[in-house]
Amino acid sequence: MAPQPPAVEGFAIPGDPEEQSEDCLNLNIWTPGLDNVRRPVMVWIHGGSFISGTGAGLIYRGDDLTTGGDVVVVTINYRLGALGFLAHPSLVADTPEIEAIGNWGLLDQVAALSWVRTHIQDFGGDPDNVTVFGESAGGMSVSALLGAPSARNLFRRAIIQSGPAYSLPLARASETAEEVGRQLALPGLDRAALESIPAVELVAAVGAVQARLPAPGEIALSLLPVVDGHFLPDPPEVAVRRGDAAGVELMIGTTRDEMSMFALGSPEFSHIDNEGLVRWIRHAAPGADADLAIDCYRSARKGRGESTGNRDLWVAMGTDVVFRWPTLRLAAAHREHQPRTFVYLFTHETPAFGGILGSCHALEIPFVFGSVRHPAVAMFSGGGSEAESLSRRMQDAWTGFARNGEPSDGGVGPWPPWDPADRATMLFGPDGGVERAPRNEELESWESYAPLDSLGRL
Numbered sequence: 001m002a003p004q005p006p007a008v009e010g011f012a013i014p015g016d017p018e019e020q021s022e023d024c025l026n027l028n029i030w031t032p033g034l035d036n037v038r039r040p041v042m043v044w045i046h047g048g049s050f051i052s053g054t055g056a057g058l059i060y061r062g063d064d065l066t067t068g069g070d071v072v073v074v075t076i077n078y079r080l081g082a083l084g085f086l087a088h089p090s091l092v093a094d095t096p097e098i099e100a101i102g103n104w105g106l107l108d109q110v111a112a113l114s115w116v117r118t119h120i121q122d123f124g125g126d127p128d129n130v131t132v133f134g135e136s137a138g139g140m141s142v143s144a145l146l147g148a149p150s151a152r153n154l155f156r157r158a159i160i161q162s163g164p165a166y167s168l169p170l171a172r173a174s175e176t177a178e179e180v181g182r183q184l185a186l187p188g189l190d191r192a193a194l195e196s197i198p199a200v201e202l203v204a205a206v207g208a209v210q211a212r213l214p215a216p217g218e219i220a221l222s223l224l225p226v227v228d229g230h231f232l233p234d235p236p237e238v239a240v241r242r243g244d245a246a247g248v249e250l251m252i253g254t255t256r257d258e259m260s261m262f263a264l265g266s267p268e269f270s271h272i273d274n275e276g277l278v279r280w281i282r283h284a285a286p287g288a289d290a291d292l293a294i295d296c297y298r299s300a301r302k303g304r305g306e307s308t309g310n311r312d313l314w315v316a317m318g319t320d321v322v323f324r325w326p327t328l329r330l331a332a333a334h335r336e337h338q339p340r341t342f343v344y345l346f347t348h349e350t351p352a353f354g355g356i357l358g359s360c361h362a363l364e365i366p367f368v369f370g371s372v373r374h375p376a377v378a379m380f381s382g383g384g385s386e387a388e389s390l391s392r393r394m395q396d397a398w399t400g401f402a403r404n405g406e407p408s409d410g411g412v413g414p415w416p417p418w419d420p421a422d423r424a425t426m427l428f429g430p431d432g433g434v435e436r437a438p439r440n441e442e443l444e445s446w447e448s449y450a451p452l453d454s455l456g457r458l
Contacts, residue, residue: 001054002080003199005207013376017056022083022199027076027112028055030062031124038126040402043116043155044075045109047136047163047362050223051081051206059377064370068392069399072125074116078108078141082194082202085223087170088177090190101228102173106144113154131157131402135365137221139163143330144225146248147232147239157405158245159398160252161368162361164326165236166224173226180205237330246337249405251397253344253425254327256439257358259318263311264357272310280314284321288449293317300441315358316442323361325446332420332452340405343418344397345438347429348390352380359429367391367428368398394428420452 001017002024032039044060046053055075062073078084087102100107117127132155134142142158143165145151168176181189183205184197194202206222213220227235239245263269272280274294281290297316298308306312328343335341346364350357357363363381366372372381372391381387393411400409407426408415415434416424423437437443 001056002077003083003203004048004052004080005203007052013058015058015376017054020199024077024079025108025111026056027074027115028062029120029123030066030073032066032070032072033124034122035124036121037124038121038129039124040069040071040399041116041120041125041127041130042071042073042398042402043113043130043132044073045078045132045134045138045141046075047134047138048080049221050085050105050137050140051203051210053080053137058374059366059371060369061371062369065368065395065399068370068395069402071399071402072120072123074112074120076109076112078105078112080105081206081223082180083199084108085226086177086180086194086206087168087173087226087228088189089170089174090188091177091194094191099230101170101230102226103144103228103231106141106148106225106231107150109141109145110148110151110154113151117154128156129402130155131159133159133161133398134163135161135362136163140166140225144232144236146245146334147234147236149233149244150231152244155248157249157402158251159401160250160327160330161364162254162258162323162327164323165240165330166221166326167232167235168224168226170226170228173224173228176209176222179209183208237333240330241333241336243337245334249338249340249401250331250334251342251344251401251407252327252331252334253346254319254323255346255359255361255363256429257315257319258323258361260315260357261361262318263315264353269314270311272314274310277310277314277317281317281321284318285446285449288446293445296445297442300439303441320442320446325443325450328423328443329450329452329454331418335418335420339417341418342401342407342415342426343423344426344428347427347431348382348387349429350380351382364394364428367394370395390428390432393432397426397428 003020046055055077060075065073084105092101120127139160140163142160186193210222278290297313301308331343347359349359366377366381371377372387396410397407397412401407415426425438
C-alpha cells in the first residue's frame, strides 16, 4: 500500500496489508469469468482522509458483490499524503503532457480508470459500462472526478458515499505545502528537494501538520483535491452545476450520524455545553443563526423521541453541516442536468462501543461489499440475519445501478429519482423504504444560510 501512518490501534482489521512502498499503484480484480459476457464494472476508490488506506483491505474484497451481482469489481491504490496531494506551483509536473500542480493521487485514479477501459474486457467486463464508487476521501475523489476533464468518458455512472465535493484553492494548498516544507526543515520548496526526502519522513511531516488542524466539526484535512487550473480547472461543484458531468448517472448519500465517529474519545464534544454548540456553529458555519439552529435540532429530535443532549445535537448538526447538506446540494446541482440522480440515507446502527456511534461514518461499507458476516467486521456491522438482509438489499441497489442505472433492482423496491421539490430518499436501515425529505426539519435551519441551489461552502 502507499506510504502512510500506522493504523489507529483498535481499528485495524486482522489480515489487512501492512507492507508499504512507493511502488504501490496496483489494482485488484474479481470477476465471475474470463469470457466475453461484458459485465458491468464497478471500480472502488478507498477512503482514508487522503493520507491512509488501501484498495486491498479485507472489508473491500469484491467476491461477494461479484458472485451475487454478476459484475466485475476492481479496487485500486493511489498515492496518498504528500506523494499524492501536496500542491504548490514549484511542484509542477516535469512532463509536458501533464500540467497538474497537485492532485497526483487523482491522476493515479484516472490512470487506473484508463487501464480498466483498455483491459477490462479481457476479464469479462464491459469497458463501456463502468461505475466508479467510493466512500469518504474515496467519495470526495469521485466528486472531484466529476469535474475533471481528463476523467470524462472513463465512467458512465458514479456512486458517492459520504464524499462531498470538497476542494482547496491553489493558494490555500500552497500554504499547506510550505508548512510541510518547514516541518522538514527545507530551505526552499521544490521537486528536487522533496524527492530527496524518504517517504517515511514525508508521512511524518504531513502528520505533524494534520495534528495542528482544528478539532472535529469541519473537514479538518490537511490535503484535499486542489483547483490547480489544469486537472481541476474549477471547483468540482461548479463544474457539476455547469453540467460538465451531465452524462453521468449518480447515486449519492450519507449515513445518519457521520460525525459520531469523529467525536469518539473527544472530551471537547462528549461534554459540550450550549455555549460550546454556539461557538462551534459560528466557527463551522459563520453567518448562520446558531440559536435558531440549536432550537430547530432540539425540537425536531424531541418530536421524534430522540436524544436532545448536547453531544447528540452536535453529532446531528456536524453531520448535516459537514456531510449531508453539501451532499444534497451536489445532488441538486447534478439533478439540473441528469434526471437519473438518486439519494440514500443509511440509518442502521452499530452495536460497537455500547451503541454510542449510532449510524456512523463508514458503517455502510461492509453492507455494500457483503463483509458484514466476517468475524472481524461483525462486531462493527452488527452481523446476524438483520444485517445480512440489509446488506443484500444494498448490494442489489449498488449492482442494479451499475448494471443499468436502476437501483430499484432486486429486493430494494421502488426508488424514484431525487428532486429538490420532494427529496425522495431511500432509507437503508430498520425503517427501510423511500421517505420524502427525511429529517428535513433540521435541514431547514441551513436553507436560508446556504440554499440548496447555491454554491460555496456551508
